[in-house]
Amino acid sequence: MITNKSCIIRLSRYKNSLYRLRALGFVKVFSDNLADAIGVLPSQVRKDFSLFGISGNKRGGYQVDTLIEKLNTILGKEQVQEVIVAGLGNIGNALMKYKGFEKEGIKICACFDIDSAKYHRDAAIPVLPLEEMKDFVRNKRIKIGVIAVPDIAAQSVLDMMLACGIKGVLNFAPLRLRAPDDIVVNNVNLELELENVIYFVNTQGKTKSG
């Protein structure tokens, strides 16, 4: 099994580039087209494909259509992926309104919050009490959750999600969550990302001026 996150991320990028290339009229592509598009080496592209059993034609490259299809299969994009969000704060709100997910076949089905003032059962994306998560998730067989609650509540919300049968989580709370090994937890930590930029800017400046 492939455990390399950046490899999967590259597959997503190939896929996105391929849609653009197809829109431009491309019918076949070569590894170096894709390499240029996402900023890696051609050998990396071929390696990635070979890892997933994707093959092209020597001297003929890859058919755009079938390549897109294969990548979508690998990435689980044959059907719309339904996710839930916990926490209708700043981030939760932004996610609900964000248009980027829809065009990637990701659908936010519901948001759960603890604050009854936020409930909105009839909205396009309903906002429901946390207690209803279990029924909702089980009925709809949802496997993916997003955690956008305050730090202090994050672990208990994760535990709740796992009890509902959620198998993968995107976590925005800036702390390490404990989960069994078979659960996927990706963290998006905005402070850390910014702190990182700041560090490299600071040291860059230092090394330049002496």
Next chain:
Amino acid sequence: MITNKSCIIRLSRYKNSLYRLRALGFVKVFSDNLADAIGVLPSQVRKDFSLFGISGNKRGGYQVDTLIEKLNTILGKEQVQEVIVAGLGNIGNALMKYKGFEKEGIKICACFDIDSAKYHRDAAIPVLPLEEMKDFVRNKRIKIGVIAVPDIAAQSVLDMMLACGIKGVLNFAPLRLRAPDDIVVNNVNLELELENVIYFVNTQGKTKSG
């Protein structure tokens, strides 16, 4: 010079854990305390510290206070870091309201947008026309920018930021931005992160059930 991003990210995590440990009354820590806290091996902790010339006492561990101080110096947290945000859409809005930055010594000084309906010069964090970015950034000598504009505008906003003297960028637009080598660009791509969770959940399921 250290170019390893994950190493810097770990330093940030150590620092965050140390604050928590200090709040619990810890005066000294050992590498395995910190290792547990952030989920790495003790040898990793010691290696990271040794890379930055941080040393402790054999059998005595590390003093929490001095360790925090050293990490803060390395991470450039001795003074408040001022940043600007471009784009007052969903994400820009969430960032402006987000409390997490303040307690990390990161201050959003202003937001710039193209839409005059959004301008709000007298707000706590002013929302200004994009054209005013140059003066603002130069006067305040700001080095860090956040890009939260639609995909199509992202590259031009980046170019504008670079013309203002910005040296590091956190980019939320889901595409690859072109920048000179001495500019730091960190990307946060929410679709990709979710797609990644989805992939691993799907394959996990497959490998388990056969």
Next chain:
DNA sequence: CCTATTTTGTGAAATGAGTAACAAAAAACT
């Protein structure tokens, strides 16, 4: 004061990801 124990700091080994190189296949050209 000497011995046992703990914990660091570092150099060596292992792992893993990315890059390079090249044989083999396919197409194009003559």
Next chain:
DNA sequence: AGTTTTTTGTTACTCATTTCACAAAATAGG
């Protein structure tokens, strides 16, 4: 049909990061 060119797919190599392992230092205990 044969030769040349192009491009894949895979194997071997390189490099970076992580993990291991152990000597040296410091403390604690008898």
